[in-house]
Amino acid sequence: MQKRRILLVVLALGILIVWRQLHKEEEAKLIHLTGETMGVVPYSVKYLDMAERDYKEEIDSLLVDFNQSLSTYIHDSEVSEFNRTDSIYYRTPYFYPMLNISKDIFEKSEGAFDPTIGPLVNAWGFGPEKKSTLDSALVDSLLMTVGFDNVLFDNKKAAKLPGVYLDFSATAKGYAVDVVASFLEEMGIHNFMVEIGGEVVCNGKNDKNTYWKIGIEKPDMSPEMSDLYATTFVKNTALATSGNYRNYYKEEGRIISHTISPYTGYSIRHNLLSASIYAPSCALADGFATACMVLGVDKSIAMIESNNELEGLLIFSDEKGNLNYYASEGITSIIEIVE
Template sequence: MRSNANKNIIYSIILLLLVAIVYLYRENQKKPTEQVVELSTGKISFSGNTMGTSYRVVYLDSEERNFKTQIDSILIIVNESLSTYIPSSEISRFNQNDTLYFDLPYFLPVLEESKNTYEMTAGAFDPTVGPLVNLWGFGPGGPQLKDSVNVDAMVSLVNFAAIQFDDQKVWKPRSEMYLDFSAIAKGYGVDVLVDYLSNQGIEHMLIEIGGELVARGLNESGELWKVGISTPDEESPNDELFGIIALNNQGLATSGNYRNFYEVDGVKISHTINPKTGRPVRHGLLSATVVAENCMKADAIATALMVMGTEAAIALQNQKGGFEIYLIYNDENGQIKSYASEGMKPYLSFTVN
């Protein structure tokens, strides 16, 4: 009898261990989007306008502090450094002269990240493409189609490798060369706001400028922040989603040609200009979403991928790594398809196809 009792005790212990093992296994197999904790803290949300678009800030703070005034002030200063639409900004003064000595702390980090992305993408990302952006009508002057002779002449001015800088100044070999940070400035602006709120002790936040964003920590439900990827069709509503991505302390940026364009004689003129040809891109890639460690990097890479096209974008991510991609494109039959890199898939909770 004692032997049977001992056996029952042993079997019970083994059963409990098996239950515990199965439970732990299932917990470890959960997707990141399923990991939930409870957060009891105040939610603060506000929005405004900046960089020719809008911004939105959401964060959790037990003290329920509202930093909108400070955020607006920071964004004004960032624009005073990086906006080509402000004649007195640092970048405007550089474009009007040969050399700029930095007055503000924002120009140098953008130059450094621009150089990194320029080299990684073999020139697909090039902030000196500004004259061509303006020529094709996507700068301060508005849409106007120029003839091909002007375009060919401008290509010689596109060469970010010729831009030199150190920690005090930036200079160029030809005064006609022109910098345009529109493909990276919004992402950097998001990073600047993240740094500010982090320094105020904010751990959980979602910050967005014109669709480029950063998520830190968890939302008020204790889950990873989730963001939608719009359907790449100019006739679709802005809130019609093609996919949803959860962000695990990352930056996200999406670049696409399906909304920012104009037509001339029935031909769509895309705002994405190929720095090497000087002309708008024409390929099947509709939108490129990039997730990276910060938003500035994601913003720059997303622009480069739209220049490169679907196959080259996939090849670059496979070769270089350090970022994840979600591409929406037209296949050879004109059907909309999507591609997610391996590191993106666990965070992609919904897609149309």
């Protein structure tokens, strides 16, 4: 009886192998789409599709609508209108979810992530407006307008206190990745990788039937592309990385990074160089990675370990000036440090 069962299993496997050889043309094909969004931010979308459908036109259209809602660089965008007025009724499907996501990250990071930091981001020269001539009085004045609890909203409209300015740049790329990923799922595609400016969502497996493998850059302030510090499999989740080694300038011998602390109003200065966060959505991963860059190593570890939705890889400079890292327990098996 046992031998008969084994023979039946072997026969079934043999039939499956022969069938797959005869129907290779019916296997899902890898589609790779590339382009730019948010000005000059590159995107890369890969997915497996039996019908070989090309969704570039639809994806580009989605991203145009997305930017028309949340880009502070577009004068008539939804967020720009909100920043000029005291309240608005939503006119796109993106603004209200972005407010909800922002509130969640703001509260769980104890204010380290705060999209009302916009006036200070602009003043320091990292927004759509020209850099201001800064002194402590101006920083203190702008800091008084910062605080996401100054934004009130429900599912129909949003309002804010005078002087409050929203800037979703810390989560926009991640949220855009989620929007494209949701579109692919609606189209019946379940094996894909969506990447915008380094932030990714991966679902299912690639054309080699393995989980999608993503590289994490070595923090390096040289203008050229850095070497890899680590590689990681991304299994049905999102991954976003934030760091201060790309977007910065030097002023009077001091490095001014693009991460402005909502606590102090000044550019952050600590030994955390890069934060890569895994989360259920890319908007969450993006926002929490930004929060880490404000908090520094120890407080970021505490935040990651207290939130069961998050995993993280933090790269920092140790006491001897060498690169070191922290990896949370849930990702140790899928992270490989590049020697």
